[in-house]
Every structure is written in C-alpha cells, then in structure tokens.
Amino acid sequence: MVNKLPSNFGARVVSAIVIAGPALVAIEFGAPFFNIFISLLGALMAWEWSKLCLEDEFKLPGILLALFSAAIPMLPLLGLGLVEAILIAPVICTLLFALSFSKGGKLYFAIGAIYLALPLASFIFLRNTDxxxxxxxxxxxxxxxxxxxxxxxxxxxxxxxxxxxxxxxxxxxxxxxxxxxxxxxxxxxxxxxxxxxxxxxxxxxxxxxxxxxxxxxxxxxxxxxxxxxxxxxxxxxxxxxxxxxxxxxxxxxxxxxxxxxxxxxxxxxxx
Incomplete structure (x- = not known):
C-alpha cells in the first residue's frame, strides 16, 4: 500500500535545492571555499550536538566543541595537518566530559568530539586527494x-x-x-x-x-x-x-x- 507524501514535502524539496547550490560551489572550487563550508557545517553540528546532549544548553562546553569542530577543516589552510586534530580529539573529549554538568548526557556530549572530528577531517582529506x-x-x-x-x-x-x-x-x-x-x-x-x-x-x-x-x-x-x-x-x-x-x-x-x-x-x- 502506497503511503501519502508528508505535509512538509514541498519545504523539503525547496530546502534541498537551496542547500545544494553552495555545496556544489564549495566542492567544485575546493580550498578555501570547501574548507570554509565544512567548517560552518562543523560548527552547526557541534551546536546541535551540544543542545541535544546538554538539556538544550549551549554554554562553555558547547562553545569549545563548536570551536574545535570549526577549526579542523581550516587546519590545512594554516599549514597544519589533520592527523593532529584526530590525535587531540580524545583529549578534547575528556575535557568536554569534565566541563559539562549534565547528568544524563555528558558522556554522549563528550563523544561528540570524536564523532565530529573524524568525518570533518575525512571530508577535507577526500577533497585533497590528488x-x-x-x-x-x-x-x-x-x-x-x-x-x-x-x-x-x-x-x-x-x-x-x-x-x-x-x-x-x-x-x-x-x-x-x-x-x-x-x-x-x-x-x-x-x-x-x-x-x-x-x-x-x-x-x-x-x-x-x-x-x-x-x-x-x-x-x-x-x-x-x-x-x-x-x-x-x-x-x-x-x-x-x-x-x-x-x-x-x-x-x-x-x-x-x-x-x-x-x-x-x-x-x-x-x-
């Protein structure tokens, strides 16, 4: 039996088209546009992860996660390697765990440092493949x-x-x-x-x-x-x-x- 389309189907299509434009430009032209685009996505995902795990709060721990996530794609533009970001992710993870005061979500939140760092570095790594x-x-x-x-x-x-x-x-x-x-x-x-x-x-x-x-x-x-x-x-x-x-x-x-x-x-x- 065929189900009906959801009521927000039109909004989904329009949003997808709007997002596709900047994404295609960033992919096609590469650095620095692609790095900036991925950095923005990283910051937004960190903001969402923080609010998701820390009872809808976005305070110091969330800000640190957002800054860390936003910085990873920018490292190659500064002449720094992505490996260092991956290696430091567990340290950031531990720091975020210590700083957050949520009773039920601090472990999930802290894992976010690794959960976001790996793919963000991966996207830059793939785009930079010779x-x-x-x-x-x-x-x-x-x-x-x-x-x-x-x-x-x-x-x-x-x-x-x-x-x-x-x-x-x-x-x-x-x-x-x-x-x-x-x-x-x-x-x-x-x-x-x-x-x-x-x-x-x-x-x-x-x-x-x-x-x-x-x-x-x-x-x-x-x-x-x-x-x-x-x-x-x-x-x-x-x-x-x-x-x-x-x-x-x-x-x-x-x-x-x-x-x-x-x-x-x-x-x-x-x-």
Whole structure:
C-alpha cells in the first residue's frame, strides 16, 4: 500500500535545492571555499550536538566543541595537518566530559568530539586527494543522497517489515535495500562518467557505503530517541537540523577515508 507524501514535502524539496547550490560551489572550487563550508557545517553540528546532549544548553562546553569542530577543516589552510586534530580529539573529549554538568548526557556530549572530528577531517582529506579529490566528494555526496532518496522512496511506496522499530519506526528493510540499490546505480553511472577503472567495483563500494550511511542514520536516531528529541534542530525547513541531514554522510565519509588509509591508498586504483 502506497503511503501519502508528508505535509512538509514541498519545504523539503525547496530546502534541498537551496542547500545544494553552495555545496556544489564549495566542492567544485575546493580550498578555501570547501574548507570554509565544512567548517560552518562543523560548527552547526557541534551546536546541535551540544543542545541535544546538554538539556538544550549551549554554554562553555558547547562553545569549545563548536570551536574545535570549526577549526579542523581550516587546519590545512594554516599549514597544519589533520592527523593532529584526530590525535587531540580524545583529549578534547575528556575535557568536554569534565566541563559539562549534565547528568544524563555528558558522556554522549563528550563523544561528540570524536564523532565530529573524524568525518570533518575525512571530508577535507577526500577533497585533497590528488587528481580525483573533487570527483570523490561528488561521488560520496551523491551516493548518500541516492541512499536517502532511494530509502525514502522505496520505504514510502513498498513499506513492509521495519528495520529497527525501537530506534527509527519509519525505516523499513525495503527502504534499506532500495537505498543500497540507488546508491549502486549512482556509483555505476558516476564511475563511467568519470572514466574510473572499475565501475562495477565502485558500484559495490557505493552499496556498502549506503549501508554504512544507514547505520550512521540509525545511530543519530538512537541518540535523539535517548534524549526524547524529534530533530537535532529546526534550522533547515522540512528537514530538521544539519545533523539530521549529515548523519549518513558523516559515517560514510569517515568509513571511506579510513578505507583509503587502511589500504595505503590501494583502493583508489579502482577509481
């Protein structure tokens, strides 16, 4: 049975179009525009994470997390390495834990230093990949968009068994498989468009990243359910918060950057 479109569907479409413009410009032109764009996203996600975990407060601990998150993408512009930011993240995590006074959310909040630092550094790392950085970021972004769109479409039209009803009641197995299918098709199309070496393997990697993106989505849903919050914020009409839109991108970006490092760059021979 086909479900009806939500009442905020129009707002979702308009917001997505408005956001896509600056994102595409930042990806295409790279530094410093891409760094500034990711820095802004980092600050907004840190603000949302702070308010989510610390009883809707944004005080000194939240400000420190926002400054740390905003600084990471800017490090290469200052001649500094991203590795240092990753290494210092556990220290920041401990400091934030000590400074926050929330009874139930301080551990979640402190973990935010690592939760945000890894993907923020990963996005810059991927964009700076020699030769194909811009293509990799386009591919990653469109793969996650295809995952979300496919999951939404297949879940809405097919329905069926729930994927994780206690965490996210609206997600279905049909949505997961549909998202993975759409992601693989986008990977296949882009691999041929970019003239990459192994389109079929890229399609399979895209499907795997779609699964990881869904895991990231479920993690953020778990955190929101833990704190009894519907959206991370209402900053994006029809979508909620930046974290609500970036949860899949966060996990997929960090996973692929980690895969490049784990294989010493060998995985890029397929691209």
């Amino acid at each position: 030769g194909i950085g811009v293509q990799l970021v386009y591919w990653l972004a469109l793969t996650v968009v295809a995952t979300d769109t496919g999951g939404y479409g297949f879940g809405l039209t097919i329905g069926g068994p729930k994927l994780a009803p206690r965490i996210s009641p609206k997600k279905t197995w049909a949505g997961l498989l549909g998202g993975m299918l759409c992601a693989s098709l986008v990977g296949l199309i882009l691999a041929n468009l970019f003239d990459w070496q192994a389109p079929v393997i890229v399609a399979l990697i895209s499907a795997a990243l779609a699964f990881i993106a869904q895991v990231g989505d479920l993690f953020e849903s778990h955190v929101k359910r833990h704190f009894d919050v519907k959206d991370s914020s209402n900053i994006i009409p029809g979508h909620g918060g930046v974290l609500d839109r970036m949860d899949g991108m966060i996990s997929a970006g960090a996973a692929f950057a980690g895969l490049i490092l784990a294989t010493n760059g060998q995985i890029l021979s397929w691209f």
